Amino acid sequence: GAGVSQSPSNKVTEKGKDVELRCDPISGHTALYWYRQRLGQGLEFLIYFQGNSAPDKSGLPSDRFSAERTGESVSTLTIQRTQQEDSAVYLCASSSPFFPAGAADTQYFGPGTRLTVL
């Protein structure tokens, strides 16, 4: 597609339930990122994929959070046993493998999934 897409756009769940959030990056983008934005805060990095591997998982807040990427395309972020503090907008971004030396490529963001945990 033309841009990064995410689904669902909104998710309301009950505390303790598991949720899966999906990201479809721009075709050909090998790098994929997950961020989240809690109310009144900036975006926090969660995890970075290069291809199907995740060299940086340092932002995942707990072991209830996991992510995978298959076929160098779609990625799924899973939150198990959701808590109210998980309520946030979860954003996915992707970037191209081709960029000038010494420069980090532009990350293109999707519309996000708004997660509400009751």
Place this chain on the structure above:
Amino acid sequence: AQSVSQHNHHVILSEAASLELGCNYSYGGTVNLFWYVQYPGQHLQLLLKYFSGDPLVKGIKGFEAEFIKSKFSFNLRKPSVQWSDTAEYFCAVITLANYGGATNKLIFGTGTLLAVQP
């Protein structure tokens, strides 16, 4: 830890007023710097970016930003704002210690909400 500070959380201007949004980062090494914008109901879009060279960077819609290395700053400016500039603006940095195989994670500021009154 590396961080980005945006000191103006909420700015209200009249049309045709000049705009300057502050952004400071904490990292002593080489950085790539970005300003993203989120218009109401839309997803994050890149406004401009700095990799190297001329520290004065011009972006879309008449915006520009100046990288001042000695001040660790990357302030965003526009000489005359329009009502359509109403949006939330995010400054972000990639530290090049993280670049090149390890991670390209963006470190974001908390954002500045700009409201332009007609």
